[in-house]
Amino acid sequence: MNQAIQDLYPDGHSHCFGCGRSNRDGWHLKSYVDGGKTHAQFTPEDKYSGGVPGHLYGGAVASLLDCHGTASAAAFRYLQDHNSLQQVPPIQRHVTGQLNIKFLKPTPIGVVLDLSGELVSIEGRKVTVRLTLTANETLCAEAEMIAFGVE
């Protein structure tokens, strides 16, 4: 009933390494709408270490925020026009135009990471969302994304 946003992407747009269901080598991040916000959880493997073992490398932090952000943008736009996420009409894939990340604390490896997204605004094709990445209830990174809907 509460379906992952990424599982609603059209087949041709489902190959992302970070979140595409059709990428057999990828991370398959799954984002959900809940109570007007979006949420996702992910536990990275040890190999995605930063310079010092036990902490996630910056690129993975950015990847999780990026994939969760574009899913959030797609969902918020869809929910503007429809009561709930559905297969029909198809959800519109969104791509990142701008991603501004603040790295606040080192992100630990070996715990579940929590991602959240909230809508800032929708103006035409442009959707702005605010994102957080939290570990053990500590805010590790936050970001603002501008995403654009694509056909």
Next chain:
Amino acid sequence: MNQAIQDLYPDGHSHCFGCGRSNRDGWHLKSYVDGGKTHAQFTPEDKYSGGVPGHLYGGAVASLLDCHGTASAAAFRYLQDHNSLQQVPPIQRHVTGQLNIKFLKPTPIGVVLDLSGELVSIEGRKVTVRLTLTANETLCAEAEMIAFGVE
């Protein structure tokens, strides 16, 4: 003679998935100083696709900019005090405080990607650098990073 910046990181800080020489599963990005700027080249594997095959996923674009950016910050700071990059005294690892990325064009997979970095400012522990990612001479992404030196 022109040594990769990442190969000068202290052993304890050399485990990054994106650029650490000690991460056996990682990408081993190598950044070099040349003519007052920094440069790196990288050719991602096909699996790092975005939603549509043949294009790099946003997280990988961010990862390359992040790893090249922290290396650039470390090198620019070192070169402020020394004539050239050397083993002794050791280079100071830098970590990202803020990374603001503009995704300008889809980044193709299957070609060599070129990364560049230039110094904007050094203020105490804070180094600001400007970064680009180019493919086939097309500017695909640009970023500004604020990085901080760590002990």
